[in-house]
Amino acid sequence: MQNLQVIPPDGLETYDDVPAPLGKVVAEYRIDAATAIAYSVKAGQYIQIMDVEGTQCSDFLAFAGEGYQEELDSTVTRTLLGMAMPQAGLHNKYFSQAMRPLVEVIQDTCDRHDSFMLACTNTYYEDAGYVGHPSCSDNFNQVLAPYGMPPRPGWAAINFFFNTTVDDSGAIISAESWSRPGDYVLLKAQQDLLCASSACPDDIDPANGWHPTPIHVRIYEASENFPKAIGRRVAEALPLRFTQDSAFTPCIRTLTQHLVEYNSFWVPVSYSHQGDQAEYWALRQRVSLMDLSALRKFEVMGTGARDLLQWAFSRNVEKLEIGQSAYGCLLNPHGGIIDDGIVFRLGELAYRYVGNCDTDGLWLQKLATEKGFAARIEPSSHQLHNLALQGPYSRYLLRPLVEIDAEWGLNDLSDLAYFRFVTGRVGTIPVVISRTGYTGELGYELFVHPDHGAALWTMLMQEGAAYDLMPLGMQALDRARIEAGLLAAGREFHDLISPYQAGIGWSVGIKTKGDFIGRAALEKLRERPPFVAVGLTLESNDIACGGQCIYPVGDRWRVGHVTSGTFSPILNRSIAMAQIAPEYAQPGMELEVGFMDGFKRRVRCQVGTLALYDSTKSRVRA
Amino acid sequence: MQTSEKPSNSIIENPPDCHLWDFAGVDGLQVAIALFSPDITYIAPFQSLTAEFNQQPCAVLRLCEGNFRVALPAGGNAIERAIADLGLKVWVKPCDRIATLFLFTDKGLERLSQLATTKSIYTLSPFPLNRAVPARINGIAILAWHILWQGQPKLVIQTAVQDCDTVHAAFLQSVTAQ
Numbered sequence: 001m002q003n004l005q006v007i008p009p010d011g012l013e014t015y016d017d018v019p020a021p022l023g024k025v026v027a028e029y030r031i032d033a034a035t036a037i038a039y040s041v042k043a044g045q046y047i048q049i050m051d052v053e054g055t056q057c058s059d060f061l062a063f064a065g066e067g068y069q070e071e072l073d074s075t076v077t078r079t080l081l082g083m084a085m086p087q088a089g090l091h092n093k094y095f096s097q098a099m100r101p102l103v104e105v106i107q108d109t110c111d112r113h114d115s116f117m118l119a120c121t122n123t124y125y126e127d128a129g130y131v132g133h134p135s136c137s138d139n140f141n142q143v144l145a146p147y148g149m150p151p152r153p154g155w156a157a158i159n160f161f162f163n164t165t166v167d168d169s170g171a172i173i174s175a176e177s178w179s180r181p182g183d184y185v186l187l188k189a190q191q192d193l194l195c196a197s198s199a200c201p202d203d204i205d206p207a208n209g210w211h212p213t214p215i216h217v218r219i220y221e222a223s224e225n226f227p228k229a230i231g232r233r234v235a236e237a238l239p240l241r242f243t244q245d246s247a248f249t250p251c252i253r254t255l256t257q258h259l260v261e262y263n264s265f266w267v268p269v270s271y272s273h274q275g276d277q278a279e280y281w282a283l284r285q286r287v288s289l290m291d292l293s294a295l296r297k298f299e300v301m302g303t304g305a306r307d308l309l310q311w312a313f314s315r316n317v318e319k320l321e322i323g324q325s326a327y328g329c330l331l332n333p334h335g336g337i338i339d340d341g342i343v344f345r346l347g348e349l350a351y352r353y354v355g356n357c358d359t360d361g362l363w364l365q366k367l368a369t370e371k372g373f374a375a376r377i378e379p380s381s382h383q384l385h386n387l388a389l390q391g392p393y394s395r396y397l398l399r400p401l402v403e404i405d406a407e408w409g410l411n412d413l414s415d416l417a418y419f420r421f422v423t424g425r426v427g428t429i430p431v432v433i434s435r436t437g438y439t440g441e442l443g444y445e446l447f448v449h450p451d452h453g454a455a456l457w458t459m460l461m462q463e464g465a466a467y468d469l470m471p472l473g474m475q476a477l478d479r480a481r482i483e484a485g486l487l488a489a490g491r492e493f494h495d496l497i498s499p500y501q502a503g504i505g506w507s508v509g510i511k512t513k514g515d516f517i518g519r520a521a522l523e524k525l526r527e528r529p530p531f532v533a534v535g536l537t538l539e540s541n542d543i544a545c546g547g548q549c550i551y552p553v554g555d556r557w558r559v560g561h562v563t564s565g566t567f568s569p570i571l572n573r574s575i576a577m578a579q580i581a582p583e584y585a586q587p588g589m590e591l592e593v594g595f596m597d598g599f600k601r602r603v604r605c606q607v608g609t610l611a612l613y614d615s616t617k618s619r620v621r622a
Numbered sequence: 623m624q625t626s627e628k629p630s631n632s633i634i635e636n637p638p639d640c641h642l643w644d645f646a647g648v649d650g651l652q653v654a655i656a657l658f659s660p661d662i663t664y665i666a667p668f669q670s671l672t673a674e675f676n677q678q679p680c681a682v683l684r685l686c687e688g689n690f691r692v693a694l695p696a697g698g699n700a701i702e703r704a705i706a707d708l709g710l711k712v713w714v715k716p717c718d719r720i721a722t723l724f725l726f727t728d729k730g731l732e733r734l735s736q737l738a739t740t741k742s743i744y745t746l747s748p749f750p751l752n753r754a755v756p757a758r759i760n761g762i763a764i765l766a767w768h769i770l771w772q773g774q775p776k777l778v779i780q781t782a783v784q785d786c787d788t789v790h791a792a793f794l795q796s797v798t799a800q
Contacts, residue, residue: 256743273745
């Protein structure tokens with residue numbers, strides 16, 4: 001690349017209106033509202049594009065090559081990634097028209113950007129009656145002119161913080177930016193680049209909240225090594241949460257680089273040279289090991305702990321013994337499922353809730369305060385990471401490794417019953433061992449302090465070799481849980497779906513306990529939920545992986561829709577979980593799954609139990 | 623497709639006893655089970671197994687959920703007929719556009735890991751038997767397949783016919799460089 005005409009920063013001023021630098025800064029630029037700048041970066045350097053005041057879009061261009069002829073191309077990027085936008089993690093690069101990566105997304109605290117639209121143009125404003133209005137494209141023309149770049153009426157930019165979606169009709173909808181003050185995108189240059197960034201001047205629609213504000217850009221040294229992470233906000237009361245490794249992830253990374261973000265943790269999709277089919281069969285026939293640390297743990301303590309859980313949780317926890325646990329769900333006042341999870345009784349006044357959401361603790365604390373229960377909620381996810389050891393050989397593998405603490409009066413792991421747990425040691429490692437799982441197989445979950453995580457993983461992998469143990473990724477886990485009829489948050493339930501609709505009506509203690517949150521609504525929903533959860537076995541090998549509508553045979557109107565689907569290796573059939581109107585949910589009933597537009601191809605299916613594999617749960621109870 | 627054995631005694635180009643066929647479709651897995659073995663359900667994309675077809679050993683490589691590539695020792699269109707007889711929803715065709723380079727694994731795997739690049743989710747080190755890895759050599763796309771062929775482990779490099787000489791040369795140069 002020729003020597004770049006670098007526009008120097010105004011010295012390394014200290015800016016007190018943006019978060020502190022992430023590392024060693026080599027250049028820093030403040031882009032005033034409604035302007036743009038051009039700047040150069042060297043391969044390996046990092047570019048942090050920051051929204052200073054929030055709700056401000058920043059369009060971005062990048063050029064590589066001697067004459068800047070290789071430019072960032074969002075269509076190539078979308079095609080190569082199979083995603084609308086790159087995301088920190090596996091699908092993280094922006095490519096040029098020559099299909100070479102120009103920048104890589106390392107961190108992103110907004111995760112809502114646009115790759116479909118041009119940077120705003122003069123034409124856009126003129127057509128709206130705002131002649132002479134500045135535009136990002138025109139601003140780019142001006143700052144790129146010194147580099148010999150001919151002007152364009154519109155630049156195909158990556159529009160950071162610009163909030164667009166494509167609706168079902170194909171319309172591109174834009175609305176106010178999601179970004180908050182200090183939100184940023186951190187990119188790593190893959191080549192020497194000329195970049196241009198704008199602080200979008202659009203004040204005629206909500207894109208920038210009607211008031212354009214500045215953008216801040218920092219360039220960091222290539223020697224920095226920033227972790228890849230997506231920052232997510234789950235509640236105003238909780239801090240931004242970055243994707244993290246579990247205690248086991250460093251071990252997992254030695255076996256696969258195929259990791260994705262799941263519930264703010266990096267989790268393996270599948271393992272190198274294993275593949276999800278082999279992992280799946282290891283689970284069904286032998287033993288497998290998986291990292292489920294993304295589960296959230298909360299300690300519920302105090303004299304009012306039991307009353308709080310009786311009020312908030314669907315199961316009757318009154319009769320839970322110490323060392324016993326129960327699966328159920330947290331309910332809202334209209335009977336919807338806030339989250340599903342397991343309550344463990346640890347002591348007389350101590351319980352642990354293990355679910356999926358950081359907000360579960362806030363909800364429990366809110367209910368405790370509102371109802372005056374003397375209960376304290378403490379998040380403990382940071383102290384408890386967990387592995388699941390699942391499969392018919394899991395007991396054989398684990399039994400000789402475990403020493404159960406004497407207080408449980410249990411000498412042999414074989415005597416640990418379903419939904420019971422104990423404390424003890426695996427080798428010298430302190431663990432909580434729970435006879436639970438998410439696979440439809442006999443298995444155990446081992447909760448451990450992160451300090452001992454790597455040692456526990458290593459020991460189980462080593463000892464498991466005698467049983468041909470395989471580590472199991474999320475892809476295989478998804479196959480297994482669909483076969484077993486186990487619910488996934490966001491797929492089979494959400495806060496508008498009751499336990500009766502989701503297929504876990506059995507977990508509601510409507511006959512066994514007194515009043516609880518949502519009870520009045522659930523008493524009515526119980527009589528006839530609008531839909532019920534069923535399993536479907538398809539007659540073809542087409543995979544209905546979610547969203548397909550379900551019809552009576554030969555009719556045009558819908559009776560339900562698919563929530564999850566997969567090919568079941570053990571059944572050698574395409575199967576699905578679905579929500580069906582109760583009138584059509586009798587086992588054995590024949591229906592049709594509509595593929596494509598619902599009419600182009602209809603595939604016959606048969607209604608079955610939600611768990612199509614081992615519906616009597618004989619394997620998990622073995 | 624031309625067949626030749628070049629002076630490099632460790633690289634055989636388009637051996638006459640290896641014929642590649644592809645089949646794919648919504649019933650691809652069921653075809654593979656019916657023709658070869660129920661064990662096919664145990665393998666993931668880019669994994670393979672040794673099976674039998676018409677009483678002759680063959681290798682079956684899974685490329686996707688319902689996409690398979692078969693290496694057969696005999697020519698002819700017997701597999702096409704066998705698949706047609708099943709009456710399932712797949713297409714089948716010979717891999718006319720693909721050339722193969724057979725390498726002995728002892729040096730081949732080592733050379734490959736030096737020559738080729740992969741996407742981050744794939745690895746050539748290790749590269750166990752009955753696995754395949756999509757990779758590039760000097761920008762040219764290849765599919766490397768570590769296969770048991772006629773009782774011997776072999777590294778089979780599949781590439782587009784027009785790129786075969788270039789890939790072959792890259793391997794030869796790597797020998798010279800050593």
